Amino acid sequence: MQYIKTILVLGFAFFSSISYSQVQETLKYTSSNKGKFFVSWGGNRDSYSKSDIRFKGDGYDFTIKDATAKDKPKGWHVDYINPTRMTIPQTNFKLGYFISDHYTVALGVDHMKYVMHRNRNRTIDGYIDLPTDESGSVYNGVYNNESVFISSDMLKFEHTNGLNYVYGEFARFDDISSIFGIQNTDVFQINITEGLGAGVLYPKTNTTLLEKERYDEFHVSGYGLSANIGLNLLVLKHFFIQLDAKGGYINMNDIRTTSNTSEHAEQSFYFFQRVISFGGIFKL
Template sequence: MRFKNDKSDDYDFVFHDAVAHDHPSMSDFWRFKSLTIPQYDATVGYMFHDKNDLGIEVSWNHLKYVVDDYQTMRVSGEIRGFKFDRDTLVTPDFVHLQHTNGNNYLMVNLVKRWQFLAGRHLALSAITKVGGGPMISYTISSIFTSHAEGPFHYEGWVAGTSVGLKLDVFRYFFLQSDMQGAYAKYTNSYIGADRQGRVTHQFGSAQLIYAFGFNVPL
């Protein structure tokens, strides 16, 4: 994880093996006015009904990513002419970073369906997806107590794949579960009140998705 500012300040340093976690915020899930606060996924797609049973979809994965405060890690680089390379306790007064509104994946996916059970009212299919797209994220951060929040903007890109099961009910409704793995690369995150600093980092993510929705026959 690299922090750099050569415009309004003078620093260029790296966090090695930083530890971060997600933040499901599921306590807000049942409040109607707070539906967008927890981690969630929304998808719209179209099945071509060709011989290969392919489709395409656009998905919005609203995840959250928080770098743990008060962790000790190796930090190396330069701050205002002082060079260093040593284990450091990273407090919020030094650096704090979170993508919690959020770590957003906007992905276009190719979808493949294998239907292996089709009854009068129920149909069960295996679903695989592969795709990628931009991350339109909202970062909350501070460096040397200089605090910044947002705005939503392009911060990098993501690519991923998933596999799951889909149960169609009475043709018009469905239940679905997916296991998705993704690789995210942040290239343009702001840090500092003047938004002149930049953060670059990358990580892998895995999520288990439960979904319900509606089929619209055309």
């Protein structure tokens, strides 16, 4: 009887080990995301809509209508990974967590750059009435939707260090590998992501206005809203490349332009980003 019991126990242990091995083979690391963290770092190119920019201060209140702007790309460069020069290129950072297999929450910083086009004619509405002993008084006048040449001496206006969008994001994450016939997602996996974000703008605005002293300091200037869709390519369970198309709305009603706290600018516009980033996904 003891002999039979021993055989039964050994048999049960043998078949249990086989079943456990099969389960381990079935449950790949990529089969579940809940509880994982991810982090990414990358770069962007940006496009901006036209914007009415209002400048208000002691002795002036005028609006430049339909101002246009460009980004300031660095291109592929070692500065993206040089800790002492990371703010020179246009960059994207994100740290997130999977609250379920398909949904994530994240915090991110989009370091964009915004350079207003100058040395061209623009429509101006408002007035400039500076004391005659100030150099900027050469621009004095009442402007009633007039075409004026915006020279570099009259205005330099750039969010170049930068147009910093600090945001929180809620996103969905779906594995679409099976569409492409990929079986072992622990080797290679294709995912699609869609997200919504909101946050604040913390630009360092480089401004020289009406020949006043240049000003260039960080300041919380407004808020932003965004939406994005991305393609995530996961390699060997932990490493990914992600391509994102991201658009949104920025409203800044308190942009510092001079050292005088009573002087500021206001603008709102839409933006569109093309982002490539590299990152990792892991469990603690």
